[in-house]
Amino acid sequence: MNRISLHDLSFENLSLSFGNSYLIKNVNFIFPKNKPICIHGKMGAGKSSIIKTIAGLFRPTQGRCLFNGNSIYDMSFEEFIPIRLNMGFCFDSGGLLNNKSLWENIELPLQYHKFYLKEDERSFRISELFDLFELTEVAHRRPYAVSGSQRKATCLVRALIHEPEILILDDPTIGLNLKMKQVLQNRIKDHLNKGIYKFVIFTCEDDSFIESLNSNKIFINGNQIDVKNQI
């Protein structure tokens, strides 16, 4: 199955809630292209929920999340696959398959979608990123047998490996050391400049990371998102 190229991403009257408590209400927002967006807000304001909504993991209470003008929550799983193949997602914690090694975790999506990459290219790409994130030595260990930062790095590698057009990262810097942060920053900047990443959306508390990417900040502020306060 082929990937679909993405040219616009937006929220239309989007509301997210947990029970009767609204996180955001009737939000309209068009994500700018080729510009990283950092979602900011207090603890529990709904940053991760917004991120998960874009990834198709958290159904909105009302409104629509649109990719190329199509609402992703009106699509079947199969219809959403071509978009997902062009999306990289990193969880803030967890998300690695515990019965597979780190290498197999990265290889799974590339192997599963049979039309994707050939074995040689697959191995080459995984090795390259594992070297970059210093995971080569622990590549054949299971996630529970490595440190938290190595798990986080693996999760990031999984999001980056297929060079998606949309990159969604939930707290990407948590648990990463300075060197790894630098590697991630450079990779994102480089791919943005090359035009590979069209949308980079992330939540982050690390100001140096946000500034280094020259990101726009959006704030979740009393059920609304405020885009005035930009860097």
Add this chain to the structure above:
Amino acid sequence: MKALEVVFWHKVDRWGQAFVKPFNYTYYVVQMIYLAFRAGVMDRSQGIRSIFSVVSGQIYFTGWQALPLISVLALVSGSIVILQSLSQLSLIGNAEIVGNLLVIVIVREVSPFLTALIVIARSGTAVASEIGNMKVNREIEALETMAIHPLSYVVFPRILGGTISVLCLSFYFIVVALLGGFLVTRLVDSTPFSFYLDSLALAASMEDLGLFVLKNFFSGIIIFSVCCYQGLAVKSSPHEVPQMTTAAVVNSVIYVALFNLVITTFFYLYRLKQLGIL
């Protein structure tokens, strides 16, 4: 008076809910089976290799690793049934119908039900808790983000592998129970092996084969779908995993027992009709 009316209707509502609950549950499980098979068969993007590795892993765990336990239980139950049958039937001078009795007791009833119970205890619990933990650890969500359908990658291969395992284990149970059991009884009984084999061959029919396949095939599907469903019912907290695992065992046992009872009842009604009694 008004208060009494409210209490009455509240109770009626609760009874109604309790009555409808099992039907709802069955509907959701059947829906999940349909969606899992649809996703597993129709998903054009998936590679066979990745599904095959999960199916073979399930067969290895449910089928191969259960062989020692099945062997012991089959040997013991086979020996008991054969010993009792031969001794009781010899007393009334009808030893030649031992084959019929063994086919009825072991092939039609004991093997499908005992195999199902063992598979529930070993693999059903494992599947429910594994999927529950995958849910807690966000592995299911991670699969979705990788455009891998969880029903296609997690549920479908488990149901498929589990059902194949149940069929094979039940067949193995019958072989060990009938042959191994006979060898054990040879220690205390001198019935010739050829007589025993002839009796079995005469008693077995195509209907028994049909009943064997029907019971074991659907028992396998019931066990693994109920356990997968319970595993997926875990929301996000680790404390739900043991609760859902217990529910998976309880529901699987109830569904399998009821299914076996219904099939046996229909089979005997059919046999009675064939004999002209009904």
